[in-house]
Amino acid sequence: MQKIRKGDRVVVLAGKDKGRTGEIVKMMPKEGKALVSGINLVKRHQRQTQTAEAGIVTKEAPIQISNLALADPKDGKPTRVGFKIMDDGRKVRVAKRSGDVIDG
Numbered sequence: 001m002q003k004i005r006k007g008d009r010v011v012v013l014a015g016k017d018k019g020r021t022g023e024i025v026k027m028m029p030k031e032g033k034a035l036v037s038g039i040n041l042v043k044r045h046q047r048q049t050q051t052a053e054a055g056i057v058t059k060e061a062p063i064q065i066s067n068l069a070l071a072d073p074k075d076g077k078p079t080r081v082g083f084k085i086m087d088d089g090r091k092v093r094v095a096k097r098s099g100d101v102i103d104g
Contacts, residue, residue: 003081009071011078033062
């Protein structure tokens with residue numbers, strides 16, 4: 001079970017977007033990177049295709065997972081993630097900061 005997954009709300013710990021929050025759109029575990037909506041925006045030149053216009057487009061670039069921390073469900077501040085076995089045998093993620101179970 002991964003500590004951070006697609007759909008999680010995360011806080012950026014380092015880099016040009018330090019302190020900003022966003023939702024994970026795509027995980028790349030082999031590269032150790034994640035794509036976060038609205039974070040690490042870069043401008044790229046794009047050639048015209050049948051579906052897209054030509055020009056300079058702004059899109060998200062992958063960011064290292066080590067520079068991300070899960071946002072605590074209670075207050076939105078960065079927290080570490082732990083695991084807990086529930087009474088019914090399920091393994092769930094738990095926020096170390098507040099002790100809340102993380103949905104997902």
